[in-house]
Amino acid sequence: MNPLLLRIDSEPDGLVPSGRELSAFVERMSELCGTDFRRYQGPGLLRRVRRRIASEGVADIHELLARLDGDPGCVERVRADMTLHVTTMFRDPDFFAEVRRVLSALATYPSPRLWVAGCATGPEVYSYLVLLKEAGLHQRCRVYATDLSPRVVNRARSGKIDPGLLPEYEAGYRRSGGKGHLLDHIEQRDGAAWFDRGLLDGVVFGVHNLLTDASFNEFHFVSCRNVTMYFDSIGQRHAHTLIHESLRPLGWLGLGIGESPLHSPFQPDYRQVASGQPLYQRIR
Ligand SMILES: C[S@@+](CC[C@H](N)C(=O)[O-])C[C@H]1O[C@@H](n2cnc3c(N)ncnc32)[C@H](O)[C@@H]1O
CATH class of the missing domain: 3.40.50.150 (Vaccinia Virus protein VP39)
Structure with a gap:
């Protein structure tokens, strides 16, 4: 377990997924996509999952998890969030x-x-x-x-x-x-x-x-x-x-x-x- 995820557990805001919830989410995404997302940084992932919760209009990570199971489009949107594709010509x-x-x-x-x-x-x-x-x-x-x-x-x-x-x-x-x-x-x-x-x-x-x-x-x-x-x-x-x-x-x-x-x-x-x-x- 990434130690950064453990720190997230102690955040007081009830809407913030716990480290355990985020890990379960990442496991499920890995199964659904066939890509192992467990080696992605905890804080960055957490930010993106929270943004996705807001833009899907669901209440929390449990509802997002439930949506993943019935909606391949949602799986694709979450996968795109997890692997950001921001790029440009002659960046830097x-x-x-x-x-x-x-x-x-x-x-x-x-x-x-x-x-x-x-x-x-x-x-x-x-x-x-x-x-x-x-x-x-x-x-x-x-x-x-x-x-x-x-x-x-x-x-x-x-x-x-x-x-x-x-x-x-x-x-x-x-x-x-x-x-x-x-x-x-x-x-x-x-x-x-x-x-x-x-x-x-x-x-x-x-x-x-x-x-x-x-x-x-x-x-x-x-x-x-x-x-x-x-x-x-x-x-x-x-x-x-x-x-x-x-x-x-x-x-x-x-x-x-x-x-x-x-x-x-x-x-x-x-x-x-x-x-x-x-x-x-x-x-x-
Ligand atoms: C922010 S973009 C960077 C694009 C480009 N290299 C640049 O600097 O403009 C990150 C890219 O890494 C890819 N990526 C993420 N995880 C990867 C992995 N495990 N193996 C290969 N590519 C990965 C993503 O799909 C995404 O297209």
């Missing part, structure tokens, strides 16, 4: 500015491999594809993009982008050091926007669970941004073991702001490439 542009520098070292390999783990609906993958194209690496770098959720993997594969977000994406691209035009990689038609099919066609998309699935290749660059922060300490250790197994010595690891491999058992194997940015190189 200073991070991607550092990635641009690393790509020149990646270019020394004849056939580098990049894995975007927890890719959500695709914008992170599209950001890497733009950088690879600008570095002249797109034809020789094989990109793999995976996520827990088949629905978001399909969306990522489709290349569909919300056209309303393009100005924000363009601004992120510029702040990451982009000198060209992001829109050169995006086609707009029928009120929708689509990422460059020529770049996307080389990507291998797939469903992969960082907590239960095995390593499936050896990579020169692993990007796992804003995913491990949802896991508890056991889940983080598990994911970092898998990432370490999947990363070649001298390969690079990109994480989200606030995430670090330095609390994992592999801490001595990494050095931070640029201070302030969660970009690491495996040094042995």
Whole structure:
């Protein structure tokens, strides 16, 4: 049991599910979805379950639990809450500015491999594809993009982008050091926007669970941004073991702001490439 859940037990507010109730809820969700949610952080889960109780218009976690059993739509909504898919192109542009520098070292390999783990609906993958194209690496770098959720993997594969977000994406691209035009990689038609099919066609998309699935290749660059922060300490250790197994010595690891491999058992194997940015190189 996550110790954070135990602390929640002592909260006085009667509407706050107890640690035991939340655990029972997570168990039931895991059975219904076939995905083990027990390794997700207690406080984050609790916040999301409470929001779901409010938006479903049920009184408490018991009513939500009862609804799960009769309503597959509710299961899907709760599952989406548990695995937040918030993402954007060039999220944290200073991070991607550092990635641009690393790509020149990646270019020394004849056939580098990049894995975007927890890719959500695709914008992170599209950001890497733009950088690879600008570095002249797109034809020789094989990109793999995976996520827990088949629905978001399909969306990522489709290349569909919300056209309303393009100005924000363009601004992120510029702040990451982009000198060209992001829109050169995006086609707009029928009120929708689509990422460059020529770049996307080389990507291998797939469903992969960082907590239960095995390593499936050896990579020169692993990007796992804003995913491990949802896991508890056991889940983080598990994911970092898998990432370490999947990363070649001298390969690079990109994480989200606030995430670090330095609390994992592999801490001595990494050095931070640029201070302030969660970009690491495996040094042995
Ligand atoms: C907040 S999004 C981050 C998306 C992207 N990496 C970014 O930084 O913009 C977290 C993603 O992690 C995925 N995820 C959650 N648990 C996972 C797991 N056990 N294995 C693989 N992906 C997972 C979710 O489905 C979601 O798409």
